[in-house]
Amino acid sequence: MAKEKTSRFVSGFGLQVLAAMVVGLGLGLLARRLGVEDGQPGYALAETLRILGSSFVTLLKALVPPLVFTAIVASIANLAQLQNAAGLVWRTLLWFAVTALIAVGIGIALGVILQPGLHAGVAAEAAHASSTQGTWLDFLTGLVPQNFLGLTASTKLADGSATTSVSFNVLQLLVVSLVVGAAALKSGEAGKPFLAFNASALVVIRKVLWWVIRLTPIGTIGLLGTAVAKYGWNALGQLGQFALAIYIGLFLVLFVVYPSLLAAHGLNPLRFFRAVWPATQLGFVSRSSIGTLPVTEQVTEQGLGVPRAYAAFAVPLGATTKMDGCAAIYPAISAIFVAQFYGVPLHLSDYLLIVFVSVIGSAATAGLTGATVMLTLTLSTLGLPLEGVGLLLAIDPILDMGRTAVNVTGQALVPTLVAKQQGLLDQEIYDGRRAQPEAVATPA
Numbered sequence: 001m002a003k004e005k006t007s008r009f010v011s012g013f014g015l016q017v018l019a020a021m022v023v024g025l026g027l028g029l030l031a032r033r034l035g036v037e038d039g040q041p042g043y044a045l046a047e048t049l050r051i052l053g054s055s056f057v058t059l060l061k062a063l064v065p066p067l068v069f070t071a072i073v074a075s076i077a078n079l080a081q082l083q084n085a086a087g088l089v090w091r092t093l094l095w096f097a098v099t100a101l102i103a104v105g106i107g108i109a110l111g112v113i114l115q116p117g118l119h120a121g122v123a124a125e126a127a128h129a130s131s132t133q134g135t136w137l138d139f140l141t142g143l144v145p146q147n148f149l150g151l152t153a154s155t156k157l158a159d160g161s162a163t164t165s166v167s168f169n170v171l172q173l174l175v176v177s178l179v180v181g182a183a184a185l186k187s188g189e190a191g192k193p194f195l196a197f198n199a200s201a202l203v204v205i206r207k208v209l210w211w212v213i214r215l216t217p218i219g220t221i222g223l224l225g226t227a228v229a230k231y232g233w234n235a236l237g238q239l240g241q242f243a244l245a246i247y248i249g250l251f252l253v254l255f256v257v258y259p260s261l262l263a264a265h266g267l268n269p270l271r272f273f274r275a276v277w278p279a280t281q282l283g284f285v286s287r288s289s290i291g292t293l294p295v296t297e298q299v300t301e302q303g304l305g306v307p308r309a310y311a312a313f314a315v316p317l318g319a320t321t322k323m324d325g326c327a328a329i330y331p332a333i334s335a336i337f338v339a340q341f342y343g344v345p346l347h348l349s350d351y352l353l354i355v356f357v358s359v360i361g362s363a364a365t366a367g368l369t370g371a372t373v374m375l376t377l378t379l380s381t382l383g384l385p386l387e388g389v390g391l392l393l394a395i396d397p398i399l400d401m402g403r404t405a406v407n408v409t410g411q412a413l414v415p416t417l418v419a420k421q422q423g424l425l426d427q428e429i430y431d432g433r434r435a436q437p438e439a440v441a442t443p444a
Helices: 002-034 043-079 085-114 136-141 170-186 188-213 216-231 234-238 240-264 269-286 293-302 308-321 325-341 348-360 372-382 388-421
Strands: 151-158 161-168
Touching: 002 043, 002 216, 002 269, 043 085, 043 170, 043 188, 043 216, 043 269, 043 293, 043 308, 085 240, 085 308, 085 325, 085 348, 085 388, 170 188, 170 308, 188 293, 216 269, 216 388, 240 269, 240 325, 240 388, 269 293, 269 388, 293 308, 293 388, 308 388, 325 348, 325 372, 325 388, 348 372, 372 388
Parallel strands: none
Antiparallel strands: 151 161
16 A cells, blocks of 8 residues: 555656646746846746746755754764664765765766857856856855854845845754764764654654645746746856756766766666655755755665665765765766866876865765856866856756766665675565555655
């Protein structure tokens, strides 16, 4: 019965999201055709789409800090009960690096072969440095928590009024969670009540998150509609060669590299994609690995057969550091694009630096929407003009959809491969011969 309920919901969820994408695309095109500037007929429709999309992402992000904290603390407690826990950790990190290395290699090859920077129709006047930039110093100092939940507040003045917004640093939150989880274990009997409370809180937070995820079709209409209404096809046409290179790279990683790795481990790739597809879809429309985290973790555990004790550790870790789309393919092709556009020759040492930044600096993206931080980190490391970022921002949301879809798929792939290697994978669940008692993605 659980299996039947699972298949009904997953297929229904997928159809709802696909239908929402069609509706969002149509409404976005309609709004752009009517005009999206203030006072034009399409402005109200464009604003409605923007509010729907941004509200959905805001709801997801609002619940992410408690989810990451409770999930990591619980996973530390559960991971300690598994045999060879240290081996699981280093193998997970190793596979993060291996898949990132393959992805960045594909990105460099496509950048050199397709030469997108020499075929760009964008004017040099569009170049400007991004207000959001990343450096190695910022990355390293950002690991030190500023407060218990890594929260930061910023105030902006506009039209004589002040607006204060609160955000969180996922890396700092990850560090705090790891330390607290380890401390609770080392506290012995005194730490058990805290771990029990944390486990209960995690169940409650998951339930609330599933209620929010039920709104995905509505959020999809808003997010995709806003992207189309705001950017249209003009900017995409000017950077067509660049966008093509990015999506070819994403396609190769998603549908060639990942299936090859699965097949090499004796796993059916079709079964993997069938199970992980809800997370891939949500990543595509939400453009946030962190926002997709609850779905990714759920399908990894209950659709792919990875033990919860391990998946609850590996998936949240991957959501902050495993970025084959945003931190490997995209910065590699983008850096080569900027170098070609400005006529800066790249040497073997430069390509090796791109590989180094992609494999080591992936955590700089921190699982949030967009990859500007990673791109500026790559450009600054290579000594390329940071103004080149402005050339690419016009179509970034369109590219970010595909990048995030690859990110979240990879975040489910690595735990599956490691679990298979270590003999932890429940093959019957992976093959669909048996469903876990708690059905996949049932946010009742």
